[in-house]
Amino acid sequence: MTLVGVGPGDPELLTVAAVRAIRAAATVAYPVAREGGEGMAAAIAAPWMAPEQRRLPLVFPMVDDADARRRAWQEAADRLAAEVAAGRPVVLLCEGDVSLFATASYVLLALRARHPGCPVRLIPGIPAVAAAAAAGGWPLALQREGLLILPTPEEPEALEALLERAAAEGWVLALLKLGRRWPWVRPLLERRGLLAEALFARRVGWPDQQVMAAAAVEPEAVPYFSLLLVRQGCAAVLP
Ligand SMILES: C[S@@+](CC[C@H](N)C(=O)[O-])C[C@H]1O[C@@H](n2cnc3c(N)ncnc32)[C@H](O)[C@@H]1O
Missing domain, CATH: 3.40.1010.10 (Tetrapyrrole methylase, N-terminal domain)
Known part of the structure; x- marks a missing residue:
């Protein structure tokens, strides 16, 4: 099979x-x-x-x-x-x-x-994370960066700790299962100045796909089939 x-x-x-x-x-x-x-x-x-x-x-x-x-x-x-x-x-x-x-x-x-x-x-199939990056023209990982794909934490404190760690380690975060957590994730990212650069992707590949800067997404619950890509630094050598 x-x-x-x-x-x-x-x-x-x-x-x-x-x-x-x-x-x-x-x-x-x-x-x-x-x-x-x-x-x-x-x-x-x-x-x-x-x-x-x-x-x-x-x-x-x-x-x-x-x-x-x-x-x-x-x-x-x-x-x-x-x-x-x-x-x-x-x-x-x-x-x-x-x-x-x-x-x-x-x-x-x-x-x-x-x-x-x-x-x-x-x-294997194309993961939503890769499809979202392609749809948004968003490099998933560059040079010495890591890429951490994980479900969005349940609590703001856990996301804060994750962002601290990711910044220290040079990890790009792909946060799945964003859904009902978005209303508190959004202000948290805004406080840390991460909203403009983060990429939001909803129902990638479907006719009603939405891929946009996270700053453009209202602070209401989003569908289960939504994810977020967050980068906190930039690669050492860029064109
Ligand atoms: C159980 S995981 C399944 C991941 C899937 N196996 C993959 O390779 O992408 C479900 C989560 O993946 C993300 N996801 C899956 N399909 C998506 C899509 N078409 N658009 C946006 N996010 C999607 C959402 O964050 C969703 O909560």
């Missing part, structure tokens, strides 16, 4: 390998948040799917309950392994890249634990 990264939203941002794997599949599995829900990865890959392919939505509830999440990963692994055992080539679609904060990674671990004989191939 193959775990396929489908990129952040634009169907043109799938790799050739991803399109080939999807086309070769008898069964196309994809994550949904609830029974009957529409899958984001499935919507991205829709132009590359054929009507005769079997659709296999797999429910991964977005809840804090660890047992519920574990059960969903295990159940998904069992259902995918059953497709393989039945001789049906199967792909599991994954938004962005398959290895970056990805449901596919948990399914991979569950497959290895529960079905160690099941062969699994991974096809």
Whole structure:
């Protein structure tokens, strides 16, 4: 079976390998948040799917309950392994890249634990962070800089500490899961003089994509599919 990264939203941002794997599949599995829900990865890959392919939505509830999440990963692994055992080539679609904060990674671990004989191939996808940088014409990392990709901290104090550390180490920050935290993140960045240079990206690759200076974004909650790129210094040698 193959775990396929489908990129952040634009169907043109799938790799050739991803399109080939999807086309070769008898069964196309994809994550949904609830029974009957529409899958984001499935919507991205829709132009590359054929009507005769079997659709296999797999429910991964977005809840804090660890047992519920574990059960969903295990159940998904069992259902995918059953497709393989039945001789049906199967792909599991994954938004962005398959290895970056990805449901596919948990399914991979569950497959290895529960079905160690099941062969699994991974096809990387373009991560939202890279797509956002490209859309904004924003170099992600230069020269001796580091790049730290992580969920936005839950508390202002934790973000302050992170920014201090990033400034000292020369790290560019890519803050995911910005969503409801933006109303307090924005004034914090403003106080530190970081707002004008930071890049905000919402639903990159979708028709309603917004990529702009963070200073232009109102201090209201933003969608879950939003991220922020923050640089605090500049490279030693610039053109
Ligand atoms: C669970 S992570 C998935 C990351 C994904 N696997 C990747 O490689 O980009 C979800 C977070 O990634 C970011 N994200 C994913 N897709 C995005 C998009 N199209 N536009 C903006 N941010 C996105 C958001 O910060 C979101 O909260």
